[in-house]
Every structure is written in structure tokens, then in C-alpha cells.
Amino acid sequence: MSAISIPPLDRDAAVAARERIDQLTKPVGSLGQIEDLAERLAAIHGGLPPVYERRAILVGAGDHGIVDEGVSAYPGEVTPQMVGAFLGGFAAISAFARVARAEVFVADFGVGQPLPAHDRLIDVNVARRTRNFAREAAMTEVQFHAALDAGIRAFEFLRERVDPQIIGLGEMGIGNTTSAAAMICAFTGAQPEDVVGRGTGIDDDTFKRKLRVVSDASAALEGMEAKKIAAAVGGFEIVGLAGTILAAASARIPILLDGFIVSAAALLAQALSNESIGYCIAAHRSRESGHTVALRHLGLVPLLDLHMRLGEASGAALAMPICEAAARMVREMKTFAEAGVATANEPSHA
Amino acid sequence: MSAISIPPLDRDAAVAARERIDQLTKPVGSLGQIEDLAERLAAIHGGLPPVYERRAILVGAGDHGIVDEGVSAYPGEVTPQMVGAFLGGFAAISAFARVARAEVFVADFGVGQPLPAHDRLIDVNVARRTRNFAREAAMTEVQFHAALDAGIRAFEFLRERVDPQIIGLGEMGIGNTTSAAAMICAFTGAQPEDVVGRGTGIDDDTFKRKLRVVSDASAALEGMEAKKIAAAVGGFEIVGLAGTILAAASARIPILLDGFIVSAAALLAQALSNESIGYCIAAHRSRESGHTVALRHLGLVPLLDLHMRLGEASGAALAMPICEAAARMVREMKTFAEAGVATANEPSHA
Numbered sequence: 251m252s253a254i255s256i257p258p259l260d261r262d263a264a265v266a267a268r269e270r271i272d273q274l275t276k277p278v279g280s281l282g283q284i285e286d287l288a289e290r291l292a293a294i295h296g297g298l299p300p301v302y303e304r305r306a307i308l309v310g311a312g313d314h315g316i317v318d319e320g321v322s323a324y325p326g327e328v329t330p331q332m333v334g335a336f337l338g339g340f341a342a343i344s345a346f347a348r349v350a351r352a353e354v355f356v357a358d359f360g361v362g363q364p365l366p367a368h369d370r371l372i373d374v375n376v377a378r379r380t381r382n383f384a385r386e387a388a389m390t391e392v393q394f395h396a397a398l399d400a401g402i403r404a405f406e407f408l409r410e411r412v413d414p415q416i417i418g419l420g421e422m423g424i425g426n427t428t429s430a431a432a433m434i435c436a437f438t439g440a441q442p443e444d445v446v447g448r449g450t451g452i453d454d455d456t457f458k459r460k461l462r463v464v465s466d467a468s469a470a471l472e473g474m475e476a477k478k479i480a481a482a483v484g485g486f487e488i489v490g491l492a493g494t495i496l497a498a499a500s501a502r503i504p505i506l507l508d509g510f511i512v513s514a515a516a517l518l519a520q521a522l523s524n525e526s527i528g529y530c531i532a533a534h535r536s537r538e539s540g541h542t543v544a545l546r547h548l549g550l551v552p553l554l555d556l557h558m559r560l561g562e563a564s565g566a567a568l569a570m571p572i573c574e575a576a577a578r579m580v581r582e583m584k585t586f587a588e589a590g591v592a593t594a595n596e597p598s599h600a
Numbered sequence: 601m602s603a604i605s606i607p608p609l610d611r612d613a614a615v616a617a618r619e620r621i622d623q624l625t626k627p628v629g630s631l632g633q634i635e636d637l638a639e640r641l642a643a644i645h646g647g648l649p650p651v652y653e654r655r656a657i658l659v660g661a662g663d664h665g666i667v668d669e670g671v672s673a674y675p676g677e678v679t680p681q682m683v684g685a686f687l688g689g690f691a692a693i694s695a696f697a698r699v700a701r702a703e704v705f706v707a708d709f710g711v712g713q714p715l716p717a718h719d720r721l722i723d724v725n726v727a728r729r730t731r732n733f734a735r736e737a738a739m740t741e742v743q744f745h746a747a748l749d750a751g752i753r754a755f756e757f758l759r760e761r762v763d764p765q766i767i768g769l770g771e772m773g774i775g776n777t778t779s780a781a782a783m784i785c786a787f788t789g790a791q792p793e794d795v796v797g798r799g800t801g802i803d804d805d806t807f808k809r810k811l812r813v814v815s816d817a818s819a820a821l822e823g824m825e826a827k828k829i830a831a832a833v834g835g836f837e838i839v840g841l842a843g844t845i846l847a848a849a850s851a852r853i854p855i856l857l858d859g860f861i862v863s864a865a866a867l868l869a870q871a872l873s874n875e876s877i878g879y880c881i882a883a884h885r886s887r888e889s890g891h892t893v894a895l896r897h898l899g900l901v902p903l904l905d906l907h908m909r910l911g912e913a914s915g916a917a918l919a920m921p922i923c924e925a926a927a928r929m930v931r932e933m934k935t936f937a938e939a940g941v942a943t944a945n946e947p948s949h950a
Contacts, residue, residue, distance in 0.1 A: 274692070275682065275685055275690075275691055275692075276691075276692050276910050277673070277800040277801045277909075277910070278801060279801070280800070280801070280908065280909050280910040281692065281906075281908055281910055281914065282887060282906050282907030282908045282909070283906040283907050283908075284906060284908065323627070323944040324942065324943075324944050325942050327942055328941060328942050331939070331940065331941040331942060332625065332941060334939075335625055335934065335939050335941060338939075339932075340625075340932060340933055340934040340938075340939060341625055341626075341933060341934075341939075342624070342625075342626050342631065342929060342933055344932065344933075345925065345928035345929050345931075345932040345933055346925050346928070346929075348928055348932070349921050349924045349925045349928060350921075450627040450630070450944065451627045451628060451629070451630070451944065537632060553906065554904070555905065556631075556632050556633040556634060556903065556922075557632030557633050558630065558631055558632045558633075558634065559627075559630050559632070560626050560627070560630040560631055564631065567925075568921070568922060568925055571699050571700075571918070571921040572906075572918065574699045575695065575696050575699045575917075575918055578695035578696070578698055578699060579692060579695050579696075581695075582689075582690060582694065582695040582698070583690055583691060583692055583694075583695055584685065584690040584691075588690075589681070589684075589685050589688075589690060589691075590681065591678060591681040591682060591685060592674065592675050592677055592678050592681060593674075594673040594674050594800065594801070
């Protein structure tokens, strides 16, 4: 953490963008959230946003000892298999990234078995998986710092490879909704009943086990500092993605947050450096109900609400064209004066 | 109308698409509305949807005699000026169409003054503007049929020029929220108070005039047949776009409906041929509250809700990449079996 310094958002650039937006050939405010987004992007970049010619998606992957408690519908070996699908180009994020014209990278923060080398696989593995947090801390303090640093290094890898002007963050890790739920409860003070969801689609018995595991863990975390919470119940990919958020914010790159699990990473980043959230954009609202709890605590309003709950950065990819639209609006539209279009009548007149 | 025949949606193709979607490497249902959209697109195309390499946006433009009642914040000459901006490439829809990789065409269904010729301007002008519907019918029955036919010809123009695999429909016409509100009241039976909105951003006095004009007109329309309603209070661009909807549906092309005014065109198309709505996709929910009334009557659930209220097909353009994502999902993702990924555990097992 200590090495990362995050600049404040550029308020002057935001004001200048808003002034221009209000003069463009459209009724004031008529592009709603697109206008707010353009203003935010200007604040992030310190000037008019680029149209995002260079885009990257980073999927953080890791495995979770908590699966030993029987909290997931899928076996742990699915994590490395899905990483293969992401890199092979036939997963949901592969398809959606083509729509977003973004390159997909995977960071191995803590996958349960060694992965075959790949051009777009970033090997920053901290350990083969976290420990079962129902029995002991998920990771040591040393591992926590290693995971955070791994996220920073993953961002450096992206910068060297594609120098992205915008990034989308997602995750893969069987068991990670349980870890994320425990983190969200601890960071927001919300009740487990309001945060624990069905994840990949678990049955009633599995749901009860998951709820109990999260309730027991969060009760023990009350009032602890951020890194203790993350080490107690976090995942390597969740802590890693928090590191990536801090690194991207310090480089003034907008960060599209995917759903539920990435919001846990954002809460950790927020606790470590509140300024980092100014660089984050909530891509969508996940159907996982605890996501709304996290978004409220982060103070973010999502762009999309398509009842998705997949992860993998699928929502982040779908929101990238919307960021491009906001940038093109402020860059490519003319003002009433520039276009020679008549403006609205005076308010007193019909 | 008589010449247009609309084939039923292909239910078998929809079922086959859903079966494939349920086997793709993701939890069943986890892509929410994207899955429903892919199923619908398969029903429209009669097979897996294409990834939409050829895309067109059609903006229908027309002027309205009702502006003489003082119902708009903008003068009527803005309509031709904005058409110039669309074709010149510096309006909101120009910027958003670049994001959607769609070509923008404008159909002059009834603009108040002659427009300079342009490669992407479709001249199907019925008359220089509608009459003031507070005093007399907006158009004659002959003009109504001419406008509907103009919409069909506009679609034929698009087919010859770009042979689009998907189209987005939008509109431009100072005064047309008043016309659309009166049509929506008449087609849905809703109260004017629930349908009349602020349009481009009118003041309280203008709003009161607009509400009175719509209330008076809709009271007189109760129980009338569709073409009488449209002739009484419609606009040339609204009737024209209804013709385009019918033509595109008969060609099995998915139609992305923009916002409030286009929903009035869709209600007319629905009244003329209920099957046509199966080919329509609601791109977004407009901030204009009457749009929700219209969407309910159409039975459509919008993809986006970004508090926009601009028109011009701006929402339709933003939703095009989402249609591409749905198509790529079902075409480019592998099934669990194809990808060699382990499936969910049996329900009885942890």
C-alpha cells in the first residue's frame, strides 16, 4: 500500500466538461447518466476523455479453501478449467470482450493448480489456494501483502502490454461469493441475510451452510482493520484486484468494476485509500442481492441492470461501449453555437 | 398495410437457442436478460442470430402543426437544423452510432422545409408538416396511408443500401412528444397526467398547455380505430416509423425501438399487426414517464435505463452492442461438454 499514491480527481476538468455538455445540441440533461459518466471520466483523466482505443479486461482468478465446507455448486477444478476457456476465447467474457473490442488477460493470483503458460496469462500466484476460513484465517498477513502487490504487478503487466486507457475487472474462483459475502458484511456492517446469495445457483442446504459460514466469520470480524478482515476471509484474487484498483487509480485510468465479488475488492481498496473509488465505475448491478449493499457503501450507481450474475468481467465488458459513448458525446458533438442550431426559447415564452 | 405480411416468430429456433444457452459454460440463467434477448433474436431470425456486421440507424423526421399551440421549448426550425447535424456527423446519434458501428440514415417524412440532398437522406416527404391537431385532424386519411407507405419505402432504401441485419429506429420533430402523448393515451387508455411529460424541458406554463391539448384530443379519440387515431393526432415521422416497423418485421429483421415517440409508432404498428411487436426490442426506458405506459402495453422490457430522454435513436444505438453480445454468447461460447469443463454437482451433494 505504502508505495501507491492516488491523485485527487480533477474537479476543474469535470466542471469544464459539464459546461461543454450543457451547450451541446441537445436539451440540457437529456442524456442522463451518460452526461454524469462523461463528467466523471473527465475528472479521472484530467481533461476530455479519450475514445478508448486501447482497452483491457483483467480477470483475477483464485481458489478458496472454504469450498471444503460445501458452499458451492461447482467443484474447485472448475477454476483452472474456466481460465482455459477465457484464454481460449470461448467463455462468456471472451464473447463480450469482442463486443467491447478489449483484450482479455487473466491474472493467476491463487489458482489451485499450475496453469499452462499463455501469452495473456499473468503469473502472480501467491499460493495454490486460500485456507478454509471457517477454521483459520484464509491467508497470512504476508500473503495478504503479497496478493495486494500481485495486483499492482498485474496492472504493470497490462501497461507494458497494451497501455490501456480503460480497464474492466472481473474474477473467477469457485467459492468466492462466500468469501466476498463475508468481506462485504465486515466492511459495510450489513447482515449476512442481506448479503449472502445463491452464487452460481446453489440449493437450499448449500445456501444454509453458506449463510452459517458467513455469519460465524463476520461476527468475529467486527471492528477489525481492513487488512485483518481481508486476511481472515478474503481470497487471493479479491485482494489482488484491490491492488489492481489502487494501481490503476494512481495511473488515472478508469476502472470498470464488474459485480458482486469485484465490489468486495473495491471495498477493500476503499478502506485502504478512499480516493481510489473516484476512479471506479460500477458497470452493472448484479442479481446477487448483496451487490446492492456494496454499491451503496461505495457510493456508486451502476450503468446496467440486466439481471446478470456470472462474473468473469461480463458486466464490465458490456459497459465499456457506454464509456466510449460518453467520451464520444463530449468530444464529437457540436455545441448549438458551433452547429448553428437555434436554442430553446426563453422560459417566459411559449 | 394490406401488402405487408408478417411471419410468426420461429418458436422452434427459440427453444433450440435456449437449450444451447443452458449448456454453455456458465451457471444456468446467469446472463439474465442477455439470455432472453438471444432467445428472442433466434425466434426473429429463425436460427442463431448473426453477430450483426451490417447495422443501420433510421431517424424519422417530421414537423408538427401543434407547435402553434406553444407546447415546445424549441422553435420548429430546429427540426431541419438537427437533421443537418445527424447527417453532418456531430449530433448525439452520430457519436453513439460510431460506438454501435451503425450507419445513420434520416428519412424526411414531413420536415417543415426542403432539405439539401444527402447520400443518407431518404426523401419520402408526405407534406411540409402536420396540421395543428388542436384545431383539426393532423393529417388526412390519404396522408396517413402515404406516411405508412413512406416508412416501408424507407426500409427498402436501407435494404438496398446496407442490407441491415438489425435496425435502430429514432426520431426528430419539434412538437412530437405532444403528438406521441396523445397517441399513447388513445392506444392504451392511460390518463394524460400519466403520459404527458416535459419533453425537451418545458416550463410549467408550457406543460399546462401541453397537458390540456393532449387531454382535449384524447377525450375525442376514445374507441376510434387505429388509423383514425393516428390521422387525428399523429405525426408523419411517427406513422412513417410504424410503416418501417411493419416492413422490417416482414423481413425478419430485429428492430431496436428508441424511446417515447418511437413507442407511439410501435403502438400503431401493434394495432395494425400485433405480430410486428415480436420483432421489436425495447432499447431503453426513457425518463419521459409515459414511455413506461407504452412499454407495458407493448409487453416489452427495456435493456437500458440510463435516464435518457433525447430521442434521435440515441438509446437504440447504445443497445446495439448488447444485441451483438447476445448473438456472440450463443454463437461463440462453448458448452460444458465442448469445453471439457466440469458441471455443477448433483443437487443432493454439497
